[in-house]
Amino acid sequence: MAEPQPLNIVFALFPGVTHLDFTGPHQILCRLPGAKVTVASLEGGEIEADGLIFAHLPRLTDVEACDVLVVPGGFGTTEAMANPAFLDEIRRLAAGARYVTSVCTGSLVLGAAGLLKGKRAACHWAWRDQLSLFGAIPDPGRVARDGNVFTGGGVTAGIDFALTIAAEIAGEDVAQTIQLAVEYAPAPPFNAGRPETAPARVLERVQRLYGQGMPERLAAAEKAGALV
């Protein structure tokens, strides 16, 4: 049997990343035939995410190129969007990638890097509207595709997102094989995963938790000079 073509997949991490934004897709995409997965950050070394410490990360500047670029999101998105060196690396890797992708508020990073102008993109529901600040068209879907740009919704959407990309790259049989291997037949105990279906008091609680981050995020976008 012929060796599969090498497939270089790069996850670009930053401090304050939400780990499930990338561990979900990582667990799917690392099983693709020929996959060589690199999880990197601007400084290299270690990244702490929600108490987990991911170590021995190479620097993004040492990653020559990739086929698939994945940018996760998280509460550190604001700072990542305001970091010109990080955005430079995102732009450089995106320029050579077959697929430019993100999960959750990672699409705001792509936006701040100027990569979503005129493109439809998904995002975490609570920040989705802010995509328009970067000339993107907010897409309420769990996974959005616009040309070679694939974007996922909030956090857990990364699993649906990764299976979609797996099928695009390696075909439906491979994607379904991975889905069965990770037993992805979700059965949430509640129907509260979207603002449209969550009880009002639950939605209010999350909005209260998240509302505080909004002004800083706008300020960061302005600072990055990325507002349209």
Next chain:
Amino acid sequence: MAEPQPLNIVFALFPGVTHLDFTGPHQILCRLPGAKVTVASLEGGEIEADGLIFAHLPRLTDVEACDVLVVPGGFGTTEAMANPAFLDEIRRLAAGARYVTSVCTGSLVLGAAGLLKGKRAACHWAWRDQLSLFGAIPDPGRVARDGNVFTGGGVTAGIDFALTIAAEIAGEDVAQTIQLAVEYAPAPPFNAGRPETAPARVLERVQRLYGQGMPERLAAAEKAGALV
């Protein structure tokens, strides 16, 4: 507002763990009020999982006690089941825990530790039947509960499992708040996540991939002296 009661949650990792087995539940459970999450291993230090390196782990022997013990699974389960020192720590922590839990083939570790005798338990579908080797009753559900033992099915079932535990510990409002925050409204692109729904050729492919591990797993159980 009163401070929430401290809630000590311990994830017991081992070499060859499947990272999404614990990163999924971790992302949910670390958001519980009062949660203090410890991710530990027998040797401490670093654990590599599917290419990701989790660092600065304390030793299980240095963890005094916990309220919730979570044992994930993975391709290293066989070795974990045959490691008496690891099983000793699992038994010790389980003895003082309010909830003894597992995801995926982690239930086989609980079984090998003698903690599932006469209890219903879930497991990754491909290894579920082997629970009976340890006197457990295989449960085809995505999340199974028997008294204070909560077990999840394969890999991604850990998210449904964690939301179930979140509701048990902190109530449905809190669980739903976390569900909305991580936008858990799954929409798999295919219906191949269970052997009953996957196309026959996909099921055969996964069975072929996994079938090889079975005899070694049985041998490990015998070696652990845990067979009923």
